[in-house]
Amino acid sequence: MNELQALGAFAALSQETRLRVVRLLVQAGPGGMAAGAIGAALGGATTSRLSFHLTHLEHAGLIQSRREGRYIIYSAVYSALASLVGFLLKDCCQGHPEICAPAVEALTCGCDLALTESA
Incomplete structure (x- = not known):
């Protein structure tokens, strides 16, 4: 991970909801969670607000999405999170x-x- 990527990741994580989403997805494991379940776990976040935050995290490379039927499942990108920690501790x-x-x-x-x- 280079400095520009780290800055993007830290910028994404510097917002409370996005930080909570990443921590939630890390806890969920590689199977991830459906967007609706993420919203419910966050106390009923509106769809548009949650979509904004999920998109921001995905653009930073910290989470990824996949379609399963009619659901979009989000999961943490553990390699990106490990790279971010590695960048700090290098x-x-x-x-x-x-x-x-x-x-x-x-x-x-x-x-x-x-x-x-x-x-």
């Missing part, structure tokens, strides 16, 4: 890994990988 250690240890620990997934690998 040069953090400067030869001192203990500096970055708290940030790396915060990124540790709470998932039980042994369970997900066998599923």
Whole structure:
């Protein structure tokens, strides 16, 4: 990720609703969520307002959409989110890994990988 892409991603995330949408989609997993379910989870966001925010996030490359029947399903683009975090932490250690240890620990997934690998 370059600086211009990072700026676009951070600009998209700097708005409360869009940040909530990304966090919601990260929690939803790769299967994503239908637009209506996202709106309901956000407390009944209007269709036009939600569409505006989803489009903004999709243009920033942080989410993607796909059509399933009559529904549009949105999901997080985990590689883009990882690239954004990587952009921030790329040069953090400067030869001192203990500096970055708290940030790396915060990124540790709470998932039980042994369970997900066998599923």
